[in-house]
Amino acid sequence: MNQQTIFVINSGSSSLKYQLIEPVSGDVLAKGLAERIGTDRGEVTHIVHGEKHTDTLPLPTHKEALNHIIDLFKENGPDLDHVGLAGFGHRIVQGGWYFKGAAIVNDDVHAKITELCDLAPLHNPAHLIGIDTAMELWPDLPHIAVFDTAFFADLPEKTRTYALDKETAHKYRIRRYGAHGTSHEFVSGTVCDYLGKDTVRQITLHLGNGASACAELGRKAIDTSMGLTPLEGLVMGTRTGDIDPAVVFHLLRKGMNVEEIDTLFNKKSGMLGLCGDNDMRDVWQRRDDGDSDALLALQVYQNRLLKYIGAYTFELGGLDVLTFTAGIGENDARTRYRLCEKLEFIGVKIDKELNENRDPSKSVWRISTEDSKVLVLVVPTNEELAIARQAIRLI
Missing domain, CATH: 3.30.420.40 (ATPase, nucleotide binding domain)
Known part of the structure; x- marks a missing residue:
């Protein structure tokens, strides 16, 4: 079967949202959420064909959460071995000065996302947990990092630059990076298509x-x-x-x-x-x-x-x-x-x-x-x- 679906992961510090999507049609084959990861009363909700399946169980780590999500796919569908899974898309809040677009996760990309944790301490470390967990479970599939900041990587200098001492700004990479870029890009593109x-x-x-x-x-x-x-x-x-x-x-x-x-x-x-x-x-x-x-x-x-x-x-x-x-x-x-x-x-x-x-x-x-x-x-x-x-x- 032609590879045609993407498993999208948005990993938080104590949660993991996911969707299995056909990118061309936009159809969502399944979606769900693992919550309260790191506790003995975690909850995983898996939705497929409009039906909701919820389990409460210990979820000590993101790996256990993702393993249970895989079990829910096996029990309730769709079968991940038969949906043409092409790879994984990981939401990353902060791509800093490095990334103007999506990137295949390798050692260098992983190191750069880690370096940027200082600019998004509530987000990037959690995203890395999601990446590491998924790559351990699916090492043979490509994992793509998609950055919220990429849409703003080429902002005009006059709008991205703060009136801060330029040597300090350069030393500590202080500029306007923005956020929600994936959303703004999608919405503004939809408007252009509509008009x-x-x-x-x-x-x-x-x-x-x-x-x-x-x-x-x-x-x-x-x-x-x-x-x-x-x-x-x-x-x-x-x-x-x-x-x-x-x-x-x-x-x-x-x-x-x-x-x-x-x-x-x-x-x-x-x-x-x-x-x-x-x-x-x-x-x-x-x-x-x-x-x-x-x-x-x-x-x-x-x-x-x-x-x-x-x-x-x-x-x-x-x-x-x-x-x-x-x-x-x-x-x-x-x-x-x-x-x-x-x-x-x-x-x-x-x-x-x-x-x-x-x-x-x-x-x-x-x-x-x-x-x-x-x-x-x-x-x-x-x-x-x-x-x-x-x-x-x-x-």
Whole structure:
């Protein structure tokens, strides 16, 4: 049988998400998630043909988790020996200055991903565990690393460069690397395909617990909100986004240490820090119940989005398309509507009925009116499919 499927792995520190995908058709043959790895009450969920199979068992390491996933494939299908498995695609958050595209994992690539752990300490080490585990179990198949930062590797110097002493910046490789690049690349490419042209001036908003904005000319990124790390930019579920760096010095002088500040900025701030919830559904409910903290959190969230949309519209020399994606972007009609209301001055007109009744089966959904000067779209992101397609092209 012709090799035609890719096993996509997104490995976290205590979890492992996977999908078995046919890259050409985009069909997902199976998918699942192993959670609470490293505990004696791990859980593995395997979904095939719409049926969910869940087991609870000890999962001391990622290897045991992946071995159990293999068992679930044997028990419930599809048979990995008969699906034309071409190789594995591994999501890697940080590719730094080394990678402008996907790469076949060898000793050199592995060493570079390891070196870049300092820039993504919550992500790259976990990704390496996934790579090592899968390569041990499938040593004869190619393993492809697909980098979130690759889409931004060729950002214009004027947008990737910080106004930092250039010798220090060069010594420590400090620049804007961005994140969510696999998503932004997939979504902006889908928009270009939908419109049948590559000259479109567009802004894509990846709004989930992590959130980022990207300005693109056609299929090429020219600016993005995340920086050296995924902390910079928009207000997120638990991350501050943009903040005066002197806040760090102030907190250090007040007695907090670097680890405490890192945890505060990345895990205890954002919507969670502002109002105590990072699930937008709960925040909206609290706002409706008259909670002033929730109201302020939503206002801060929206205002940061407006600032980036305004800045990117000027950078692009105008705006043709505004696209929402990811969990909040795809599913939160109120967030989309309230934001677009504030954009009427640049010609955005939102169709309230289309916005509130999006067809989730459609790969592109217009929510703006016919006479809107800016086309507003919802495009479900599919990072796993993007990874699978990059992997199969390289293979």
